Amino acid sequence: MCMVMTVAVAGASGYAGGELLRLFTAHPEFTVGAITANTSAGSTLGSHHPHLVQLADKVIQPTTPEVLAGHDVVALALPHGASGEIAGELPAGTLVLDCGADHRLADPVAWKQFYGTEHPGSWPYGLPELIRADGGKQRQALLNTRRVAVPGCNVTAVTLALAPGLAAGVVEPEDIVAVLANGPSGAGRSLKTPLLASEIMGAASPYGVGGGHRHVPEIEQNLALAAGAPVSLSFTPTLVPMSRGILATVTAKLTSTFTGELDGTASAGVRNAWDDAYADEPFVHLLPEGQWPTTAATxxxxTAHVQVTVDERAGRLVAVAAIDNLTKGTAGQAVQCANIAFGLPEMSGLPMTGVAP
Structure with a gap:
């Protein structure tokens, strides 16, 4: 297919907006049109993202439906609560990629509990590799859609780590524990004291402790789809001194089928579920046995790098996933969904190789 489509990016001066622009600029099928923001309107993009040299002279416009209209794609990198109203005024034929939380949750009660406002409705969920209990993938729901709810970055890491085991009946849906190491770029670019360099350098600190993090219901939603049953989750993210990246360590109880085989060879049988789920996935890589994910590699x-093993002494599975929170965790996933929605090659315009060290 040979076409060149225009894309507008709202929230262009933020980290997610900058990553969207980096990827869309390199995409052979897209050209960047309007870039918008609110407080930074009137300034040039280069004053916020000097690495985007091709777009440095573009002037940031106000975020209004009028400015965003007329594009084939509109990517919204806005705080939660800001996307719904703007999206409602965009044409039905425009592909809208919401990188905020507004349209991710299907349950209005969960939305009200964690976000405190009326539920703005749910859109097709943009995690193509999410495996369901019936063996299908979320990718099918994205074909030809014109509205996509791009997942949260923490959610992506935890889901890709554990969903295959739930879908295959390897682990129980109860007593799932996820502990994450997160770079501060996932919290956005606005000035916040806990994110200052003097606060995070040489330190690690948990946040959203005790089930209060807003990604909890979204993770539960995904894992329940994989398990075909409700799940219970303890989720604790930890801020660490790296600008971007997520390392998720997720553990869950093995089902009776596997706890009866704890003879030193259980890991091989468990591994088959992840191998089957991700064998044909271009962006999710089950690493060779004994090799563990690192954020630098993604x-x-x-890409998402995944590894699994069995803690036989505890009778639990251990799954670890590494992603870049701004690429596979946000902007890259949005571009991947755009490729699927338009029938383009899914890998088009997306980097596969990480930068290390």
């Missing part, structure tokens, strides 16, 4: 790439 830096700047639209």
């Amino acid at each position: 830096l700047g790439a639209n």
Whole structure:
């Protein structure tokens, strides 16, 4: 297919907006049109993202439906609560990629509990590799759609780590524990004291402790789809001194089928579920046995590196996933969904190789 489509990016001066622009600029099928923001309107993009030299002289416009209209794609990198109203005024034929939380949750009660406002409705969920209990993938729901709810970055890491085991009946849906190491870029670019360099350098600190993080219901939603049953989750993210990246360590109880085989060879049987789920996935890589994911290996790439093993002493599965929170965790995933929605090659315009060291 040979076409060149225009894309507008709202929230262009933020980290997610900058990553969207980096990827769309390199995409052979897209050209960047309007770039918008609110407080930074009137300034040039180069004053916020000097690395985007091709777009440095573009002037940031106000974020209004009028400015965004007329594009084939509109990517919204806005805070939660800001996307719904703007999206409602865009044409039905425009592909809208919402990188905020507004349209991710299907349950209005969960939305009200964690976000405190009326539920703005749900859109097709943009995690193509999400495996369901019936063996299908979320990719099918994205074909030809014109509205996509791009997942949260923490959600992506935890889901890709554990979903195959739930779908295959390897682990129980109860007592799932996820502990994450997160770079501060996932919290956005606005000035916040806990994100200052003097606060995070040489330190690691948990946040959203005790089930209060807003990604909890979204993770539960995904894992329940994989398990075909409700799940219970303890989720604790930890801020660490790296600008971008997520390392998720997720553990869950093995089902009785596998706890009866704890003879030193259980890991091989468990591994088959992840091998089957991701064998044909271009962006999710089950690493060779004994090799563990690192965030450096996924830096700047639209990839997820996954490894699994069995802690036989505890009777639990251990799954680890590494992603770049701004690429596979946000902007790269949005571009991947755009490729699927338009029937383009899914890998088009997306980096596969990380930057290390």
